[in-house]
Amino acid sequence: MTKRFSLEGQVAVVTGASRGLGFEMAKAIAESGAKVWMTARGVDQLEDSAARLRAEGHEVATRAFDLADGAACVAAIRDIGAAEGGRLDILVNNAGINAWEPLAQATTATWDRVIGTNVRAPYLLCREAARLMAPRGYGRIVNIGSALAVVGRENVTAYVSSKHGLAGMTRAMAAEMGSKGITVNMMAPGYFLTEINTTILARPGYEKGVSSRIPLGRWGDPEEAGGVVAFMVSKASGYMNGHVLTVDGGLTETFVLPVDAA
């Protein structure tokens, strides 16, 4: 590995690292040499996933907490910082939830839950991370958005709002923290085969229908999210700041219609 992609000696936090895209991000960051703190709510899956990475020779630690609990978010970053002698180089705010609800049936509780998990929690984690990073003059923060941070779609108003909000937060923090050596960017995934899509994948023909709109003609493999984020948290991405990088097979950058509808 060339040095510009190396994360040797660095400390990273990846939320939602027990499965799906977050696990692949944690793996890719650990493969580049960083110690990775993996977080999620479910302790068993988190420990199993950490054990998998340790078995591959990587240095990982775990912290189980619920992003809905603001005090737990603050405590997690402060405790990790203390355990690492004040060092935190990388924060990846990956964990997120979706909720399918037509607007007419939508509840305030769903709105609060989605915004709380997808926007409020990353805000608190970024704030606490910045307090550790700024005195050292270096940091890489990557917030995980969605293609729905860039475009809208039906029946997921809370989710679309949360990811657009997270994109705005990313840009605001990039503007403020750049002078302190901290970059803040967003990686915006398209359609990947993970648990978050269980609801839509159960719909007949959905997987194929989505593929027909994507120039690459397929859903993403979670591994393909890991490498991009490992680049975004490396020194190699040093002049990238406030950017929303879509990783979606070309979905949001092109206008592909199914052949029979074209």
Ligand SMILES: NC(=O)c1ccc[n+]([C@@H]2O[C@H](COP(=O)([O-])OP(=O)(O)OC[C@H]3O[C@@H](n4cnc5c(N)ncnc54)[C@H](OP(=O)(O)O)[C@@H]3O)[C@@H](O)[C@H]2O)c1
């Ligand atoms: N997969 C896609 O197609 C896709 C597309 C666009 C955007 N994204 C975004 O990519 C990110 C990862 O998605 P994914 O598909 O990998 O999801 P996933 O497979 O459902 O995994 C979500 C992860 O977040 C953790 N998590 C969820 N709620 C949490 C909470 N309240 N507190 C703490 N941890 C929590 C989960 O662990 P526990 O349940 O144990 O807490 C799990 O580790 C999300 O932000 C999602 O919006 C995904």
